[in-house]
Amino acid sequence: MAKICQVTGKKANAAKHIRHRHSGAWKFRAPKKHREQLPNLRTVRIQTPGGKVTLQVSAAAMRHPEFQAVAAGLKPIPKEWLKKPRYE
Numbered sequence: 123m124a125k126i127c128q129v130t131g132k133k134a135n136a137a138k139h140i141r142h143r144h145s146g147a148w149k150f151r152a153p154k155k156h157r158e159q160l161p162n163l164r165t166v167r168i169q170t171p172g173g174k175v176t177l178q179v180s181a182a183a184m185r186h187p188e189f190q191a192v193a194a195g196l197k198p199i200p201k202e203w204l205k206k207p208r209y210e
Contacts, residue, residue, distance in 0.1 A: 125160055126207035127180040129189055133209070135159040168193055177203060 126133045138154045162181040167174050183189050191197045 123178065124207045124209060125163060126178070126209070127161055127163060127183055128177045128203050128205070128207055129179050129183040129186075131207075132161040132180045132183075134161065166193070168199065169195070170199060175199060175204065178207065 124133075135158065137157055137159045139157045140154050141152050143150055143152045163178050164181060164184065166177050166179045166184070168177065179189065184193075188197070192199055192203075
């Protein structure tokens with residue numbers, strides 16, 4: 123499954139890992155490696171009138187008032203949240 127939040131659309135961020143070298147000369151500069159910063163995704167099951175729905179949600183989205191209202195059953199789940207996440 124894609125590592126994308128189904129609520130907010132958060133996905134991996136391109137970053138560099140920089141190792142610090144304690145030397146000042148240009149030929150001894152710190153090497154940089156490419157890496158990804160992945161979102162903090164959690165699997166959440168929400169009870170709906172039609173049954174349980176499983177979502178991949180970021181931890182930041184779980185604190186949002188709109189998501190909490192859906193999880194508590196006060197609002198219906200938006201149709202966009204039920205789509206499978208894809209990389210575009």
